[in-house]
Amino acid sequence: MMPDTVYIDGTNLRLGRVATGVAKQLINGNSVVIVNVEKMVVSGSRASVMSKYARWMELKTYKNPEEVGPKQHRPPDRLVYYAIRNMLPKSPSGKDALKRLKVYIGVPEDLRSKSFQRIDEADAKYLRGSYMRIEDISRTLGWAV
Numbered sequence: 051m052m053p054d055t056v057y058i059d060g061t062n063l064r065l066g067r068v069a070t071g072v073a074k075q076l077i078n079g080n081s082v083v084i085v086n087v088e089k090m091v092v093s094g095s096r097a098s099v100m101s102k103y104a105r106w107m108e109l110k111t112y113k114n115p116e117e118v119g120p121k122q123h124r125p126p127d128r129l130v131y132y133a134i135r136n137m138l139p140k141s142p143s144g145k146d147a148l149k150r151l152k153v154y155i156g157v158p159e160d161l162r163s164k165s166f167q168r169i170d171e172a173d174a175k176y177l178r179g180s181y182m183r184i185e186d187i188s189r190t191l192g193w194a195v
Contacts, residue, residue: 053150055081059166061089065133065184067172073137076147083152085161088126088185091174099182100190107191124193126184127153 056075060068068090072082092099107122123132131153138144154161174181 053079053081055083057161057164057166058082058084059168060084060086060130062174063090063169063172064174064177064181065090065092065130068169069130069133069137071169071172072134072151073147076134076138076150077143079150081150081152083154083161083164084130085154085157085166087130087153088155088183088188090126090130090184091177091181092184092187093174093177093179093181095180096182099187103187103191122191124188124191125155126188126193127155129184129188 058068058072068084072084075082109122111117123129131151134151134153135148138147
């Protein structure tokens with residue numbers, strides 16, 4: 051049985067909801083391609099969202115706190131990739147599942163003819179409060195296009 055490939059357009063979708071759905075698809079053996087990840091959103095006010103990401107960026111090592119910690123990725127595609135990676139099991143099966151994930155900023159030329167799915171329950175239109183785009187988070191963290 052050939053695994054299916056699921057194509058998802060990330061425009062105005064919530065990061066956490068998409069990441070859980072994608073992780074389930076990957077564990078079930080499907081390949082997943084996500085485009086327009088820079089247009090995905092994270093719910094919450096700008097101050098609360100940026101405080102969480104700023105704290106994450108300041109992680110240092112325990113052995114030598116004066117030294118620079120691990121390199122934290124800033125581009126939108128890497129933020130989404132690592133959000134999904136952290137929802138997969140930390141085992142060989144999780145690593146195999148992660149190899150079936152492709153994440154793109156914008157829509158590549160070779161994928162323009164594909165039909166993309168929308169995850170309706172992850173749409174930002176159901177949010178009552180404010181939200182912030184992944185692209186804005188990346189730029190605030192220091193991502194330069």
